Amino acid sequence: MYYENSEKHIEAILESPDAPNLVARLQTQLEEERQKRQQFYADIDDDLKAEFVNGEVIIHSPVKKEHTDATGALYLLLKPFVQLAQLGYVGYEKVMSAFTRNDYEPDVVFFGNEKAVHFRKGQWKYPPPDFVVEVLSEGTEKRDRGIKFQDFEAHGVQEYWIIDPDEESVEQYFLQNGKFKLHLKASQGIIESRAVQGFSINIRAIFDEQENMKALRQLLKEV
Numbered sequence: 001m002y003y004e005n006s007e008k009h010i011e012a013i014l015e016s017p018d019a020p021n022l023v024a025r026l027q028t029q030l031e032e033e034r035q036k037r038q039q040f041y042a043d044i045d046d047d048l049k050a051e052f053v054n055g056e057v058i059i060h061s062p063v064k065k066e067h068t069d070a071t072g073a074l075y076l077l078l079k080p081f082v083q084l085a086q087l088g089y090v091g092y093e094k095v096m097s098a099f100t101r102n103d104y105e106p107d108v109v110f111f112g113n114e115k116a117v118h119f120r121k122g123q124w125k126y127p128p129p130d131f132v133v134e135v136l137s138e139g140t141e142k143r144d145r146g147i148k149f150q151d152f153e154a155h156g157v158q159e160y161w162i163i164d165p166d167e168e169s170v171e172q173y174f175l176q177n178g179k180f181k182l183h184l185k186a187s188q189g190i191i192e193s194r195a196v197q198g199f200s201i202n203i204r205a206i207f208d209e210q211e212n213m214k215a216l217r218q219l220l221k222e223v
Contacts, residue, residue: 029055033101040103041125049093052103053147060105063137066165071107071135073205073212074163077219081199082110084223088130089116096125097132099151106148107163108133110196128155131195135163153180159195168207198222 013022033055040052049060071093079090091109103125110131111119119126132152134144144162152160153175160180162171169187173180174194184191192200205215 037103044096046094049105051105053143054102058143061139063135064165067135067137070163070165070206071133073207073209074133075108076212077201077205077215078108078110078196078199080216081219081223082196084220085198086113087196088112089119091126091129095129097127097129098125099128099155102147102151104148104151106132107135112195128152128157130157131159131161131193132157133161133163135165137165149180153178159193161191163206165207170203170206 013019016022036055036057037052040050040057044050051058051060075090075092079092082088082090087110089111091111093107094105095109097104097106097109106129109126109129111126112130115127115130134140134148136144149160156175158175160173160175162173163169164171167187169185170191171182172184172191174183175181186203188203190200191203199219201215201219202211204211206212
């Protein structure tokens with residue numbers, strides 16, 4: 001759908017007798033956006049969670065406890081598993097991932113070894129991840145399901161989880177033929193990653209502390 005809409009927009013511009021002026025206007029706006037992005041890079045610091053989306057700087061508000069708990073619970077499972085299995089790199093909340101036009105700091109990200117081998121000390125900007133997790137909040141849901149979904153899809157993110165901490169559910173999308181396809185939406189049962197080979201957990205482990213500890217012990221046995 002993303003590519004289809006883009007092609008329609010391009011065709012509409014090309015069919016317009018005012019196409020050269022429209023393109024010039026677009027180029028001017030994109031140059032102004034590029035300058036804003038450079039200023040964004042100069043202004044951001046470690047204290048703020050901020051993103052650059054379609055020319056706008058988004059400063060994130062504090063999140064509810066259930067958001068933090070779900071994010072931390074998944075990270076607690078994913079990080080040691082990936083490290084012990086030597087699969088790549090896992091980041092948490094403050095990993096600035098640069099896409100063609102936008103910069104995001106997803107809640108949890110995974111980069112396979114093909115990308116992670118190039119990471120260095122002092123690095124603060126990263127390429128698009130292989131696996132992204134966003135935990136919904138009132139202020140982010142529209143972007144998580146909208147522009148981010150489209151951007152992750154367009155840049156080859158292999159797997160995307162959307163976690164709803166209020167409903168205690170997970171949506172799992174796999175990239176297939178360049179488009180995200182919903183593979184699973186559930187509040188219980190097993191969820192198995194494709195991007196992180198061998199990573200399989202009980203969904204309740206994201207929302208329940210005791211289940212989280214059980215899942216962690218099981219994962220460490222399997223590595």
